[in-house]
Amino acid sequence: MHPKLVTGGCVCGGVRYRIDFAPEHDWKRAPHTCQCTQCRKMSGALVLHFHTVQTKEITWVSKTTYAEYNSSANFFRAFCKSCGSSIAWIDRSVDSDTEIELMAGTFDEEFLVGDRDEKDKPLGAYAMALGKSQGRPLLSQE
Numbered sequence: 796m797h798p799k800l801v802t803g804g805c806v807c808g809g810v811r812y813r814i815d816f817a818p819e820h821d822w823k824r825a826p827h828t829c830q831c832t833q834c835r836k837m838s839g840a841l842v843l844h845f846h847t848v849q850t851k852e853i854t855w856v857s858k859t860t861y862a863e864y865n866s867s868a869n870f871f872r873a874f875c876k877s878c879g880s881s882i883a884w885i886d887r888s889v890d891s892d893t894e895i896e897l898m899a900g901t902f903d904e905e906f907l908v909g910d911r912d913e914k915d916k917p918l919g920a921y922a923m924a925l926g927k928s929q930g931r932p933l934l935s936q937e
């Protein structure tokens with residue numbers, strides 16, 4: 796079960812986005828994890844969950860506090876300069892500037908967890924579709 800759209804952003808709300816998934820969105824390839832040195836060190840977590848979206852699928856609703864850190868040649872890490880939340884990882888190499896690696900933890904709770912009925916039964920959420928890595932883990936010393 797896949798969502799048609801999701802919203803997300805940083806902790807303080809200075810950075811907000813909306814994703815309208817294209818019909819050809821690759822739901823098998825998009826959710827993945829990374830355990831490279833940069834991801835581990837910058838997040839403080841052993842594993843980072845990403846969801847790849849096409850740049851045409853994302854609308855930046857607010858970029859008031861959006862900033863990027865040029866972490867290595869052609870690679871940028873998007874974050875909120877007010878609350879410090881990590882947002883995305885972007886490869887600006889000439890041939891790959893069509894995608895953005897969104898950090899899956901920035902999706903809003905209503906899409907990850909979903910609403911619950913009066914018996915506390917989940918009515919449907921998309922945590923699995925958005926965040927479950929389907930066998931493309933990266934582990935390297937970058």
Ligand SMILES: [Zn+2]
Nearest residue numbers: 805807875878
């Ligand atoms: Zn923020």
Ligand SMILES: [Zn+2]
Nearest residue numbers: 829830831834
């Ligand atoms: Zn990484």
